[in-house]
Amino acid sequence: MTCTRLTELAHGGGCGCKLAPSVLQQLLADKPAAMPFAQLLVGNESSDDAAVWQVDENTCVIATTDFFMPVVDDPHDFGRIAAANALSDVYAMGGKPIMALAILGMPLGKIEIDTVRAILAGGEAICAEAGIPVAGGHSIDSAEPIYGLAAIGLCSPSNVRRNTGARPGDVLILTKAIGVGVYSAAFKKQVLPTDAYDELIASTTLLNRVGHELGKLDEVHAITDVTGFGLLGHALEMARGSGVRIAIDEARVPFFHQAKALAEAGFITGASKRNWDSYGEGVTLPGELPPWRRDLLTDPQTSGGLLVACQAERAVALRDMIEAAGYARASIIGSVMTGSPGIEVS
Numbered sequence: 452m453t454c455t456r457l458t459e460l461a462h463g464g465g466c467g468c469k470l471a472p473s474v475l476q477q478l479l480a481d482k483p484a485a486m487p488f489a490q491l492l493v494g495n496e497s498s499d500d501a502a503v504w505q506v507d508e509n510t511c512v513i514a515t516t517d518f519f520m521p522v523v524d525d526p527h528d529f530g531r532i533a534a535a536n537a538l539s540d541v542y543a544m545g546g547k548p549i550m551a552l553a554i555l556g557m558p559l560g561k562i563e564i565d566t567v568r569a570i571l572a573g574g575e576a577i578c579a580e581a582g583i584p585v586a587g588g589h590s591i592d593s594a595e596p597i598y599g600l601a602a603i604g605l606c607s608p609s610n611v612r613r614n615t616g617a618r619p620g621d622v623l624i625l626t627k628a629i630g631v632g633v634y635s636a637a638f639k640k641q642v643l644p645t646d647a648y649d650e651l652i653a654s655t656t657l658l659n660r661v662g663h664e665l666g667k668l669d670e671v672h673a674i675t676d677v678t679g680f681g682l683l684g685h686a687l688e689m690a691r692g693s694g695v696r697i698a699i700d701e702a703r704v705p706f707f708h709q710a711k712a713l714a715e716a717g718f719i720t721g722a723s724k725r726n727w728d729s730y731g732e733g734v735t736l737p738g739e740l741p742p743w744r745r746d747l748l749t750d751p752q753t754s755g756g757l758l759v760a761c762q763a764e765r766a767v768a769l770r771d772m773i774e775a776a777g778y779a780r781a782s783i784i785g786s787v788m789t790g791s792p793g794i795e796v797s
Contacts, residue, residue, distance in 0.1 A: 457529060458639050460561060461520035461595045492611060493544070498688040499614050500543040500675055501604075511606050515540035518554045518599020522635045522753050523652070526566045530573020532655045533598045536678065536754035538581055541604035542659040543676040543757055545612035545666020548581050548604045553588030556597035570598050581658055610666040614675035614685075615692035617760035621672055621787040623697065624770050626661065627654055627756025628780040629682055629747055630707030636718040647709045654707070655754040661776045662757050670762035670769070677755035681726045683748045685758060686785075687733045687794050693760075696790035699748075700797055701740065705780040706747055714743035714750075722751040734794045748796065756780075760787055 488494075492511060493503035501515035517537040521529045534551070541548045553574060557567050571585075578585050578600075585600075634651045637643040643651070665671045673693060677685045682704065690697045726749040736745060756778070761769050766783055773781040 455561065456524045457521035457526060457566070457596060458524055460558060492608065493613060497613070497615055497692045499692075500540040501546075503544060503611055505608055509607055511546070511608050511611060513541050513544050513546040513604040513606060514601070516554065516599065516601040518597055519753070520595050520597055522631075522655075523638060526569035527573040527576075528652055528656075530570040530575075530598060531577045532652075532754050534574035534577035534600055535656050535658055537600035537602050538577070539659045539662075539676045539678075539754060541602050542662030543612070543674050544604070544606065545610045545662060545674065546604035546606035547663045548583045548602050550583050550586045551578050551600040551602045553585050553590075554597070554599045554601060555588060555590040556593030556595070557590070558594055558596060559592045562596060570596075574598065574600065577656065577658070581660065606663070606666060612662070612666045612671060612674040613692070614673055614689045616673035617689050617693035617695050617697070617787045618672050619695055619787055619789045620763055621760040622763045622766035622783055623686075623699070623785040623787065624759040624761060624766065624773065624781060625677070625682070625704065625756055625784045626659070626759070626773055626778045626781045627657070627677075628705040628707050629677075629750055629752065629755070630710030631655060631752045631755060632720040632723055632750040633710050633713045633718050633747065634707060635753070636720050637713050640718065644709065647707070650707055650709075657777065659757050661773055661778060664776070665757070665759060665769075668769075670765040671759060672762070673760040675758050677752050677758050679722065679751045679753070680729075681723065681749040681751055682758070683730060683734050683794055683796075684726050687730055689758065689760065690794055691733070691792045693787075694792055696788045696793055696795065697785060698788060698795045698797065699785040701744060701748065703782055703784045704748070705782045710747055711743065714746050719746045720751055723749045726751065733792070734796065736796045740796070
């Protein structure tokens with residue numbers, strides 16, 4: 452069997468494969484909300500990261516699933532990235548994962564068995580790092596390689612953190628740098644430098660486990676993870692869900708170290724443009740913003756960081772705590788205001 456690059460077997464990769472927000476809205480427009488179920492604290496009534504079911508007065512179950520096509524060629528790295536991305540949804544709700552199930556689709560006859568085993572091993576390695584088992588799963592013969600997890604977590608009802616709780620006066624913290632889509636576009640063209648690849652892998656395999664600790668803090672009002680809809684897309688979901696206006700200081704947003712050069716060179720994903728087209732009138736940009744900077748703000752992230760809305764007086768201390776927990780690029784990037792729900796970039 453000829454050895455083929457994993458990324459050549461897929462038409463897209465990572466969270467850039469996600470349907471555009473506008474398409475997803477059309478698909479779900481006539482779907483009834485999952486209520487009334489009194490124990491379903493979080494369902495499909497908002498664009499949140501996972502479902503939450505309250506078992507009793509002390510315990511909630513968090514359930515989510517996430518899977519996609521390869522964003523890199525190394526099968527072990529692909530498995531690690533996909534698993535970290537799936538577990539992120541549990542952490543973003545303030546929870547802690549307890550187990551996962553593997554979701555696997557592979558084009559039989561086009562990919563070596565050892566390659567598939569390496570993908571699974573990568574996912575298992577990240578789950579082991581999170582302290583949980585891969586307890587089972589499901590596999591199919593598919594046209595393109597697909598891998599991900601269904602993840603289950605727990606938290607107490609008081610620690611659930613939605614993307615709808617941002618309050619006027621809050622400050623926004625972003626825990627990881629932006630640029631996964633730009634780097635993956637350059638990788639697919641085989642022009643991504645080795646040190647940039649290392650930066651990509653380090654960021655996308657870093658578990659968002661700090662979300663579980665943030666969920667315990669009263670001064671943290673809302674959390675979401677930044678993935679396929681880009682920073683602006685996920686901030687817009689937070690703004691609309693919370694009924695607030697969000698201001699983002701574009702100069703304070705952390706980017707991957709070579710993201711500017713690669714974006715200026717044209718390594719932009721199609722998902723970045725689809726994201727921008729989906730925001731409608733919800734996002735206001737300054738007229739002098741260079742196109743490459745807008746492209747980074749809409750850049751689809753895979754296993755991106757957490758966007759955290761917290762009490763202003765505690766923002767610096769929280770940023771420092773997050774940084775000390777291993778998120779070296781954690782940054783204060785904006786604030787929450789009253790006004791029509793949307794995003795203002797300055």
